[in-house]
Amino acid sequence: MIDATLVQLSRAQFALTALYHFLFVPLTLGLSMLLVIMESVYVMTGREVWRRMTRFWGTLFGINFAMGVATGITMEFQFGTNWAYYAHYAGDIFGVPLAIEGLMAFFLESTFVGLFFFGWERLSKVGHLMVTGLTALGSNLSALWILVANGWMQNPTGAVFNEHTMRMELSSFGQVLFNPVAQAKFVHTVAAGYVVGSVFVLAISAWYLLQRRHADIAKRSMVVAASFGLACSLSVVVLGDESGYVASDNQKMKVAAIEAEWTTQPPPAAFTLVGLPDVKARTTHGAISVPWVLGLIATRSVDEPVLGIQELVAQARPRILSGMQAWSALQRLRRDPGDPQAQQRFDAHRADLGYGLLLLRFVDDPARATAAQVDQAAWSTVPNVPVLFWCFRAMVACGFYFIALFAVAFWKSARHRLEDSRTFLRCALYSLPLPWVAAELGWVVAEYGRQPWAIDGVLPTFLGVSPVPLHEVVLSLAGFLVFYTALAAVDVYLMVRTVRAGPREAREPGPQAAHAAARS
Amino acid sequence: MLEHAVLQVIWWLLLGVLLIGFAVMDGFDMGVGATFRFVGRSDEERCALLASIEPVWDGNQVWFILGGGAVFAAWPVLYATSFSGLYLAMFLLLLALILRPVGFMFRNRVPDPRWRNVWDWALTVGGAVPALLFGVAFGNLFLGLPFHFDELRRPLYTGGFVGLLTPFALLSGLVSLSMLIMHGCTYAALKVGEPMALRATQVGRAAAAVFVVVFIVTGVWTSDVLVGQHLAAAALSGTVPGAAGADPRVVLYRGAWLHNFRAHPVLWLAPSGTLLAAILTWALLSIARPGLAFLSSALVQAGTILTAGIALFPFLLPSSTDPDQGLTVWNASSSARTLQLMLIAVIVFLPVVLIYTGWVFRVLRGRITLEEIRRHAGWY
Numbered sequence: 001m002i003d004a005t006l007v008q009l010s011r012a013q014f015a016l017t018a019l020y021h022f023l024f025v026p027l028t029l030g031l032s033m034l035l036v037i038m039e040s041v042y043v044m045t046g047r048e049v050w051r052r053m054t055r056f057w058g059t060l061f062g063i064n065f066a067m068g069v070a071t072g073i074t075m076e077f078q079f080g081t082n083w084a085y086y087a088h089y090a091g092d093i094f095g096v097p098l099a100i101e102g103l104m105a106f107f108l109e110s111t112f113v114g115l116f117f118f119g120w121e122r123l124s125k126v127g128h129l130m131v132t133g134l135t136a137l138g139s140n141l142s143a144l145w146i147l148v149a150n151g152w153m154q155n156p157t158g159a160v161f162n163e164h165t166m167r168m169e170l171s172s173f174g175q176v177l178f179n180p181v182a183q184a185k186f187v188h189t190v191a192a193g194y195v196v197g198s199v200f201v202l203a204i205s206a207w208y209l210l211q212r213r214h215a216d217i218a219k220r221s222m223v224v225a226a227s228f229g230l231a232c233s234l235s236v237v238v239l240g241d242e243s244g245y246v247a248s249d250n251q252k253m254k255v256a257a258i259e260a261e262w263t264t265q266p267p268p269a270a271f272t273l274v275g276l277p278d279v280k281a282r283t284t285h286g287a288i289s290v291p292w293v294l295g296l297i298a299t300r301s302v303d304e305p306v307l308g309i310q311e312l313v314a315q316a317r318p319r320i321l322s323g324m325q326a327w328s329a330l331q332r333l334r335r336d337p338g339d340p341q342a343q344q345r346f347d348a349h350r351a352d353l354g355y356g357l358l359l360l361r362f363v364d365d366p367a368r369a370t371a372a373q374v375d376q377a378a379w380s381t382v383p384n385v386p387v388l389f390w391c392f393r394a395m396v397a398c399g400f401y402f403i404a405l406f407a408v409a410f411w412k413s414a415r416h417r418l419e420d421s422r423t424f425l426r427c428a429l430y431s432l433p434l435p436w437v438a439a440e441l442g443w444v445v446a447e448y449g450r451q452p453w454a455i456d457g458v459l460p461t462f463l464g465v466s467p468v469p470l471h472e473v474v475l476s477l478a479g480f481l482v483f484y485t486a487l488a489a490v491d492v493y494l495m496v497r498t499v500r501a502g503p504r505e506a507r508e509p510g511p512q513a514a515h516a517a518a519r520s
Numbered sequence: 521m522l523e524h525a526v527l528q529v530i531w532w533l534l535l536g537v538l539l540i541g542f543a544v545m546d547g548f549d550m551g552v553g554a555t556f557r558f559v560g561r562s563d564e565e566r567c568a569l570l571a572s573i574e575p576v577w578d579g580n581q582v583w584f585i586l587g588g589g590a591v592f593a594a595w596p597v598l599y600a601t602s603f604s605g606l607y608l609a610m611f612l613l614l615l616a617l618i619l620r621p622v623g624f625m626f627r628n629r630v631p632d633p634r635w636r637n638v639w640d641w642a643l644t645v646g647g648a649v650p651a652l653l654f655g656v657a658f659g660n661l662f663l664g665l666p667f668h669f670d671e672l673r674r675p676l677y678t679g680g681f682v683g684l685l686t687p688f689a690l691l692s693g694l695v696s697l698s699m700l701i702m703h704g705c706t707y708a709a710l711k712v713g714e715p716m717a718l719r720a721t722q723v724g725r726a727a728a729a730v731f732v733v734v735f736i737v738t739g740v741w742t743s744d745v746l747v748g749q750h751l752a753a754a755a756l757s758g759t760v761p762g763a764a765g766a767d768p769r770v771v772l773y774r775g776a777w778l779h780n781f782r783a784h785p786v787l788w789l790a791p792s793g794t795l796l797a798a799i800l801t802w803a804l805l806s807i808a809r810p811g812l813a814f815l816s817s818a819l820v821q822a823g824t825i826l827t828a829g830i831a832l833f834p835f836l837l838p839s840s841t842d843p844d845q846g847l848t849v850w851n852a853s854s855s856a857r858t859l860q861l862m863l864i865a866v867i868v869f870l871p872v873v874l875i876y877t878g879w880v881f882r883v884l885r886g887r888i889t890l891e892e893i894r895r896h897a898g899w900y
Contacts, residue, residue: 077603082604096858113578169857170854
């Protein structure tokens with residue numbers, strides 16, 4: 001049986017490295033778009049202040065970008081180092097979007113980002129804007145392919161299990177690419193990144209206005225951030241609702257856990273606003289519910305039920321029994337690949353093999369599992385209900401707060417009264433950490449909520465782990481924790497330093513301007 | 521759809537293309553990174569050396585990232601087995617590589633000499649350690665790695681980390697380190713002003729000389745000492761490593777890695793061409809023709825990788841403990857559908873990548889001189 005501690009530590013390392021990576025990626029996505037907007041205004045109006053803005057926010061973009069690249073290197077290789085069986089089992093499909101991401105998106109982003117910083121005096125205005133635009137395009141395409149890969153883990157379409165190679169193999173790339181889960185996740189995640197960038201610009205600009213410094217740049221930056229941020233925070237909530245609808249089709253269990261819906265309610269289901277989920281008693285204490293809302297979000301109807309946890313566990317039980325049949329037929333096929341009886345039996349139960357594999361956590365030979373072990377495996381399909389319940393609510397609360405924040409900022413900027421209220425400026429400044437909180441919580445809901453599966457219904461997470469010696473994983477986990485934290489501390493220090501120094505003033509000629517003057 | 525075996529050979533060639541792309545492009549970044557603290561003596565000189573690679577190293581590094589993604593998609597078993605088996609070596613490699621993006625971005629933000637010294641060392645490690653480790657990894661391919669598969673087809677690695685650092689593997693590490701230092705120094709000789717260019721030329725010539733010696737020693741060792749592997753049975757596409765009922769197919773004997781060269785003598789062009797190109801690089805550096813020296817050095821990168829690839833073919837990852845379970849071109853690939861799809865993606869996107877990369881290098885053409893660094897003080 002697979003060492004449970006090894007699985008826990010490998011998962012902890014993946015979560016740590018992914019959560020760190022996801023601190024930097026959303027800001028890269030958001031700031032790159034904001035830079036395109038600012039530089040476009042510069043190119044269209046020719047006003048120097050917009051160029052100074054682009055370069056100032058570009059410096060902060062660069063510091064953050066370096067950390068995104070640094071933490072991203074680990075991600076590309078971690079499926080091999082720590083999730084070797086997953087890599088073998090899924091590589092035929094999962095590797096494709098990762099490789100295309102490199103070819104189509106990461107090359108684009110990384111090749112042009114250098115020119116963004118070092119091309120100011122070597123390129124025409126339009127040429128440089130094009131470089132900035134291609135960098136932003138690369139970042140966004142990168143997110144698309146990564147979420148196509150991730151969407152396949154949530155909803156593994158376009159693939160079948162091959163009993164001869166013992167892995168999933170691609171049957172339709174179109175289905176992988178146009179996977180509705182991937183599409184919904186892409187727009188939601190990218191819009192969330194734009195919100196992170198907008199709050200970042202809004203908060204730092206608010207600080208300058210509070211300090212009465214750089215008002216020219218701060219006010220213009222706030223206008224851009226407020227309008228872009230308002231549009232994006234609205235879409236992030238709407239598109240998040242869309243992914244709720246999609247998830248209900250593919251990952252009913254995730255939705256049931258998020259809602260702590262222990263048993264199916266008569267439709268249309270009520271939405272639990274708050275309450276205390278109790279895992280042992282399988283009930284939610286003190287629930288305050290809003291009638292109809294969950295049924296509408298999850299099914300877009302008033303008569304379809306939203307299945308509860310108990311019912312979904314009951315549905316998993318026969319699939320586990322069928323998975324046991326698939327497992328034993330597979331064992332016979334491995335001894336004698338030509339056995340027609342075994343082949344027939346395997347074909348009949350092929351779709352449930354993943355559910356049979358769940359049993360490997362409790363018994364060495366799933367074909368010999370007892371009724372109690374089947375029950376245990378069925379209940380193991382339920383993710384951690386209280387964590388999902390609270391993370392989801394906190395994330396959604398942040399989302400609605402951002403809409404309010406940007407709406408006020410937009411209204412004030414439209415009336416040119418951004419500086420009037422110090423309370424508002426302070427509020428904007430203190431909001432700075434919130435979009436990161438929301439983004440990380442979103443990751444937890446999506447990925448922790450996918451448990452116990454690495455690939456939904458196909459491969460349990462525990463089985464995907466690399467059989468690496470425990471002490472080596474302890475060493476790497478500790479190493480990444482210390483190393484990443486040290487680098488993140490330096491990153492924050494440099495960000496603060498750059499913000500305190502502020503944008504270059506227009507009167508003092510920067511070295512670039514001096515160089516240009518020397519040339520002409 | 522193309523036949524599976526044809527696609528497998530194409531993807532073996534493309535793996536070579538990716539490795540060569542990585543060595544030629546990111547190789548000079550690693551070479552400059554490994555040596556700039558010694559070639560550049562003052563902060564200004566180091567700034568100039570770093571400025572020569574700063575705008576391009578990130579794009580170049582994508583060859584490595586893409587290599588990871590492409591191996592994942594085209595050779596998933598290889599991806600799973602090698603990276604999990606070489607767990608601690610990969611961990612060290614990743615840490616060293618992570619130092620580069622932060623080193624470049626953080627270094628110039630604070631003028632304090634102590635701060636800069638810390639990040640200069642980080643960049644040196646980020647250049648030298650990967651350059652050495654890539655060779656050590658290749659050396660271990662020739663030695664075989666101790667792994668086999670269990671009945672679920674999980675790769676089980678039975679070696680440790682220290683076991684990887686054998687004399688032959690370290691010698692191979694010296695091959696890649698000297699090769700990439702030579703490459704980085706020809707680039708620096710081409711891209712920075714004096715006095716750094718002259719020093720880079722000297723270091724580059726020394727590295728070329730070291731490369732010629734260690735390349736020959738490694739070759740003789742491989743031919744006369746090392747017990748190599750040879751896949752005797754006819755190639756069976758679509759088989760899985762160590763599948764039930766497969767006859768023992770791999771035979772072991774001294775000098776087996778030279779089998780392909782003996783069978784097809786024309787292939788000797790690869791190692792002899794590599795040596796000639798290295799000597800040519802040395803000569804071109806000596807007569808101060810860094811542009812041609814860089815091209816010749818790029819040929820050395822390609823030739824070295826080609827030589828190793830030919831020697832190992834059809835093996836991708838030989839097993840030392842159960843040779844029949846070793847990974848080959850025939851048993852470790854993705855399905856034909858995936859290989860074909862990925863081939864189309866490469867045909868469509870790789871030329872585009874090459875075109876815009878070329879354009880970026882054209883925009884950035886010209887030498888970085890100390891005057892330029894002084895003019896931009898506070899910016900670089």
